[in-house]
Amino acid sequence: MNSNPLIPKELKHYFTLGLSIDCVVFGFDGEKLKVLLIERGDSPFKGYWALPGDLLAPEKDLNSSVNDVLNNLTGLNDLFFEQVETFGEVDRHPFGRVLTTSYYTLVKISDYELNPASFACEAKWFNMEDISELAFDHNKILNTCFDKLQTSIRIKPIGFELLPPKFTLTELQLLYEAILDVKLDTRNFRKKILSMEFLINTGDLQANVSHRPAKLFEFDEMRYNSIKEKGFSFEI
Amino acid sequence: MNSNPLIPKELKHYFTLGLSIDCVVFGFDGEKLKVLLIERGDSPFKGYWALPGDLLAPEKDLNSSVNDVLNNLTGLNDLFFEQVETFGEVDRHPFGRVLTTSYYTLVKISDYELNPASFACEAKWFNMEDISELAFDHNKILNTCFDKLQTSIRIKPIGFELLPPKFTLTELQLLYEAILDVKLDTRNFRKKILSMEFLINTGDLQANVSHRPAKLFEFDEMRYNSIKEKGFSFEI
DNA sequence: TGGCTTATTGTTTATTAAACAATAAGCTGT
DNA sequence: ACAGCTTATTGTTTAATAAACAATAAGCCA
Numbered sequence A, B: 001m002n003s004n005p006l007i008p009k010e011l012k013h014y015f016t017l018g019l020s021i022d023c024v025v026f027g028f029d030g031e032k033l034k035v036l037l038i039e040r041g042d043s044p045f046k047g048y049w050a051l052p053g054d055l056l057a058p059e060k061d062l063n064s065s066v067n068d069v070l071n072n073l074t075g076l077n078d079l080f081f082e083q084v085e086t087f088g089e090v091d092r093h094p095f096g097r098v099l100t101t102s103y104y105t106l107v108k109i110s111d112y113e114l115n116p117a118s119f120a121c122e123a124k125w126f127n128m129e130d131i132s133e134l135a136f137d138h139n140k141i142l143n144t145c146f147d148k149l150q151t152s153i154r155i156k157p158i159g160f161e162l163l164p165p166k167f168t169l170t171e172l173q174l175l176y177e178a179i180l181d182v183k184l185d186t187r188n189f190r191k192k193i194l195s196m197e198f199l200i201n202t203g204d205l206q207a208n209v210s211h212r213p214a215k216l217f218e219f220d221e222m223r224y225n226s227i228k229e230k231g232f233s234f235e236i
Numbered sequence C: 001t002g003g004c005t006t007a008t009t010g011t012t013t014a015t016t017a018a019a020c021a022a023t024a025a026g027c028t029g030t
Numbered sequence D: 001a002c003a004g005c006t007t008a009t010t011g012t013t014t015a016a017t018a019a020a021c022a023a024t025a026a027g028c029c030a
Helices: A009-014 A063-074 A138-152 A169-180 A186-195 A221-230 B009-014 B063-074 B138-152 B169-180 B186-195 B221-230
Strands: A018-028 A033-040 A053-055 A082-087 A098-108 A120-127 A199-205 A215-219 B018-028 B033-040 B053-055 B082-087 B098-108 B120-127 B199-205 B215-219
Touching: A018 A063, A018 A138, A018 A169, A033 A063, A053 A063, A063 A120, A082 A138, A082 B082, A098 A138, A138 A169, A169 A186, A169 A215, B018 B063, B018 B138, B018 B169, B033 B063, B053 B063, B063 B120, B082 B138, B098 B138, B138 B169, B169 B186, B169 B215
Parallel strands: A018 A098, B018 B098
Antiparallel strands: A018 A033, A018 A053, A033 A120, A082 A098, A199 A215, B018 B033, B018 B053, B033 B120, B082 B098, B199 B215
């Protein structure tokens, strides 16, 4: 049962920590940026809204447990997470010493169904501005992850995971505006994003709209990935 | 002695983790970028070179323990660290389950004396290119921190901590070249760095050099800090 | 004073960002 | 068919920034 069989006696005291994983799942609904929260059905902080998170099992890798934790609580699955920061104030957890490593990801809300389970008695998307006091130090964690998201989107072309396979440039612009919380100039935005050449004009048009239909784009995955690795500067 | 008095029985199993802190101390000697390593005098990895690092005591905050860990092993003191990433592969430590949170900092080598202590039987500055196989997964950790350093220096004006209070523009350029591992155009570098207006020309000149003495600059701390917070783009 | 060493500076050209509004295309209802 | 509505699309001018490039300045020393 002890996961640390070789620990010298004098070090036993150091092997009493708990570590949790907290997931910040940002969602886009075509208009606003949201965050997925759960209502906790167990102590501590029973009844509070919180980031989906749970203790790391000693026999599991850290980074590869994130999806399990999220899946257990909300039903969401198979997401790509970015690790952000580990929080370790002594008194951040009322039960004892629990540090937590935070991660964020981005999803398209309509692609997923929420199925709260385990100690999550509810799971819900919240507008960023509607979030009040969360359990633990989760407000701080959320803010840190949001800052990181805003920085990242200027350096890497994240965002495509959040759109349908074929999308319009207007949809893409709305996504950037939602994440950065600014209004962008349409002409300049389009010039810039097209100049990066990871968008492909499919030739298809939007259907069933009562106005001029927009061109549908998809993205060039090869080129997108190579840019994503190198990074770029998206000052817009 | 148990630091987690309120843990429900069924969760005891989760509170058996160890967490260490690993410090990547980059140093600048006026010419090359170096890293501070210790030779481990204790098992595991006795005799190996390693990043200075130690277990986190359950009664101490994570971020504020970094300086203690480093000070214990090397005598260095009072540095500003940036947290980078937490590594948590199950088998990364031979004694059992130990995750590690990594941090980096930057120092001017000549400002510090090395005093290895505790299980560090040696402490030494290594050129980045002279580093071979380190203990644990420390090569991976070092690489991750180095990537982060290179990214950060393009976004924030780090670097001044590494220079004497009054320094020449050539010294500053050498620092950037050491960290980024590139050659920069002197005229463009000076224009760019001066246009940011956090450098103050002290009016003093370099002394005891057998060539045209350079002007000595210091930096405008107020302005430097405000830029550091907002971030900037140092594509150079 | 000539020679050595490093410091300092400016111009031209290319690229990128910013600001700004008129026209196009499909749909709807008449 | 067309007038009116809605959103999509596009280009130009100006300003700012980046890139490329080499001659002169200033102190020291012999």
